[in-house]
Amino acid sequence: MLKTFPKGGVHPKENKFSAGKPIETIELPKQVSIPIAQHIGAPAEAVVKKGDQVKVGQLIAKSGGFVSTNIHSSVSGTVLKIDNVLDTSGYKKTCIIIDVEGDEWLDSIDKSTELNTNIDISVDEIRNKVLDSGIVGLGGATFPTHVKLSVPLGKTCEYLIINAVECEPYLTADHQLMLEKADEIMVGSQLMQKAIGANKILIGIENNKPDAIKIMSEVAKKYENIEVSPLKVMYPQGGEKQLIKALINREVPSGGLPINVGCVVQNVGTAFAIYEAVQKNKPLFERVVTVTGTSLSKPCNILTRIGTSTIELIEAAGGLPEDTGKVVSGGPMMGKALSAITVPVTKGTSGVLIIPAKKSSRPKTYNCIRCGRCMNVCPMGLEPYKLKNMCVVKMHEELQAERILDCIECGSCAYTCPAGIPLLDYIRLGKANLNKILRSKKS
């Protein structure tokens, strides 16, 4: 029996069209728009101005607080302007717009592909490099990694869990990265292990990637204390609470963090980024993005410079299909629908998904028939139908008692609802309203 988390979950059609497609690079764009807020926390502060010459990897915006991080130029060229550009959220956000001229990298970056397994480096140095290189969680949450690598006083960390689950349908960026960069991922994981002082590294991979499990298991033998665990395919296993439960059977307490049960969870892409940052001195300015969709002619995995317009990726994957109805940044379960195809790729963009027009509208809604499916698929053990009803009538205190803030917004309830009720929309609304009330109470 393969391990998985015991409660809830759904299994949508996987549709991993781009699986096994090698990571490719595309022609450099003519212009990039790099947002200064690509991570959770305070936006970075721009340190370049109009007309400045920048090189690839040069710092262009400085961390704006503890929970914040640096941002680097992904191209070489001239800063055209600092302006507001439509981003993934659908709002205009401050971006540094750079006209591309050539491809001149900073001299400090080691461009060789030679593997460097030497991790004889102090813990502080690792953390500083991670912060300096602007590394954030690449699974999609974009939480600044240096914060996660500083274990709070009085807490110990037993396990470093590498999240290589990639439970979102369609996406294959992490999968392909594991096939091509297994050694680098192991070294990156060891660096993180050192920083947090964990005893053991666990790598969780879903069983629909047998080739990745094979390669990673073999490579792991070369290193100490790394264990690769195959997991049963089940969405949302990539949620950190579900992954911890599946791997070591511990439950992160409500409102708590993985460190409460002695774990730190990092995405496999983050492990690779840390390897590059520490061993190769390369800041985070590019990432692997899966470009996929049922009607797309060439689904692929592209190593993309941050700030590249989404449309350039789509062109590289065979062009925007005529029947396109929706373009999603991320996977189908948790991704954000884009309001324009010019939105720049950010550190958190794991995929670009093209959904045909006939599949882009919501299903027909009926009355709730109280079948209980939403409740049975909720991985957090909540009652989505009830939360929805309470949200409608604004019972905010009761919502808190029903633990609405535990919702991880995985969308399993709305996915499975036979009555087509947008349960998650209501729950998000209720969470936002409740948080507003809690904040006003505090102040």
Next chain:
Amino acid sequence: MAINKLTVSMSPHDYGKYSVKKIMSGVVLAMIPALLVSVYYFGFDAIRVNLIAIASCVFFEWLFQKIFIKGKLTINDGSAVVTGMLLAFNVPSNLPWWIIVIGALVAIGIAKMTFGGLGNNPFNPALVGRVFLLISFPVQMTSWPKVSVLNFAMTDAQTGATPLAIVKEGLKNGESYSSIMNSMPHEYVDMLMGNIGGSLGEISAVALILGGLFMLFRKIITWHIPVSIIGTVAIFTAILYGINPETYASPVFHLLTGGLMLGAIFMATDMVTSPMTGKGMLVYGVGIGVITVLIRVWGAYPEGVSFAILIMNAVVPLINNWLKPKRFGETIKK
């Protein structure tokens, strides 16, 4: 390439394969074997009752929606068809048409639409209709036509009692269970296949179980409710039978007769009126099983499944509040 209009909506962007309509059509498909058996034994009458019940249920749903609720029409979701068929399954095949129409009016009009239509009714509409008819028209509702294989002659068939009624009557008159069973015209095989008197859809245990397996396979229902009801009735009656086999009927007899299979598989599993968690469903099923046996053995009526389900319907909200799913992270394992 110019695409000006992109759909923007919150996640998820993918949806599962279930819809209310598919669930309803799955239930209708699951009822086909039992329907075929009823046509085999009761002839055209079975089709007549079904057609009248379905047509009037759909009509009343349309009418009430149009006049009182004034929302969008809901007859397309198929739930009225299911209610109609279930109502037909719960009445004798020789019931006059106007009684069926009254049953449909009560089922849809009173038990369903007054509460706001599909999903809002606390009680199973078809059962409310059936019980209303049973209390209002006891003679017509309990004169069961004797089965006659493929009788399409439309002659007035003879009527006779159901096995449950025969046993109840016999025990009341002081006869022993074994002597009643000796003079019983039906074998267990007849009860299994449906060659007994009874409501239109309840006679064949095999056909109903087949439908139940189909619904399990299609994931329309879960095992909890049917298994807990049937298990409870089996255990409870086995204990009684063990105490005194002369005054209590055997568990096999209880399982195969009356509306137990129809109730356990099709009526009690109605999503709207049953609990949501597995644990809740088990409590609900055990409750139905116990009340059914209490009514069958000590009550005034020979059959108690419909009353048992309606009584347990009433406590479903309490069960839902009591047996909530286990929250993630409630207990810290270290």
